Amino acid sequence: MFTITVLSICFLAAISCKIKKVKAPLITGLIWYFHLAMCVFSVVCLILLISGYGFKGTYTERVFFTLYAGSGVVLYGLTQQEVSGKWVYLCAFYGFPFALAFGLLLPPLRTLTVIAGLGLLSDGEMKRYPIDDDFALQASSVDIIYRYPTYSLVQDKYWFFEKISGDIVKPAGQLQALKTEKTAGNDSVHLYMKLINEPGVVSRVDTTFSLIQ
Numbered sequence: 001m002f003t004i005t006v007l008s009i010c011f012l013a014a015i016s017c018k019i020k021k022v023k024a025p026l027i028t029g030l031i032w033y034f035h036l037a038m039c040v041f042s043v044v045c046l047i048l049l050i051s052g053y054g055f056k057g058t059y060t061e062r063v064f065f066t067l068y069a070g071s072g073v074v075l076y077g078l079t080q081q082e083v084s085g086k087w088v089y090l091c092a093f094y095g096f097p098f099a100l101a102f103g104l105l106l107p108p109l110r111t112l113t114v115i116a117g118l119g120l121l122s123d124g125e126m127k128r129y130p131i132d133d134d135f136a137l138q139a140s141s142v143d144i145i146y147r148y149p150t151y152s153l154v155q156d157k158y159w160f161f162e163k164i165s166g167d168i169v170k171p172a173g174q175l176q177a178l179k180t181e182k183t184a185g186n187d188s189v190h191l192y193m194k195l196i197n198e199p200g201v202v203s204r205v206d207t208t209f210s211l212i213q
Contacts, residue, residue: 003066003121010070014077028078038068056162058126131180171205173197187211
């Protein structure tokens with residue numbers, strides 16, 4: 001809900017600023033600096049995600065992306081309408097909800113729009129199960145997009161960063177119980193999982209995966 005809440009507040013603030021024709025050069029300048037800082041962090045997040053890394057924390061990247069987009073929406077409300085690259089750039093942030101609404105009206109694009117909207121706006125659900133001080137198993141899910149949670153291995157790295165290795169295991173079912181035990185060599189983990197596929201149908205997963213990815 002964080003993403004939708006922040007973007008909704010920013011969108012309403014932008015509409016209010018447009019209606020009242022607010023002119024606040026100092027505040028606009030400060031928001032521009034904040035927006036550019038969030039832009040830099042967002043680019044760094046993208047590079048890290050492509051490389052299989054990320055900032056520490058389950059939702060850190062989404063916070064940066066949300067603040068980047070939200071500040072862009074507010075800046076649109078504070079910027080006078082004129083034909084310029086800056087105004088067109090800000091229009092892209094403000095016009096995103098309208099693009100989604102337009103996509104929902106067209107049957108051929110409806111499914112794609114729903115998936116894109118959920119992927120971009122839904123925070124999903126993430127939960128981490130510690131293995132030791134340096135490793136954890138992360139379960140993440142987004143309703144409709146993924147039927148079952150996906151599991152990734154998270155390794156603590158370099159102060160503010162962590163390495164994320166996806167699809168460690170691919171069980172089909174909703175997790176009910178989980179237990180991890182490191183093997184004698186401390187280089188792999190024995191994983192026990194209890195899953196529910198359908199009401200009353202219970203399955204179990206007993207597997208081992210390496211900590212060296």
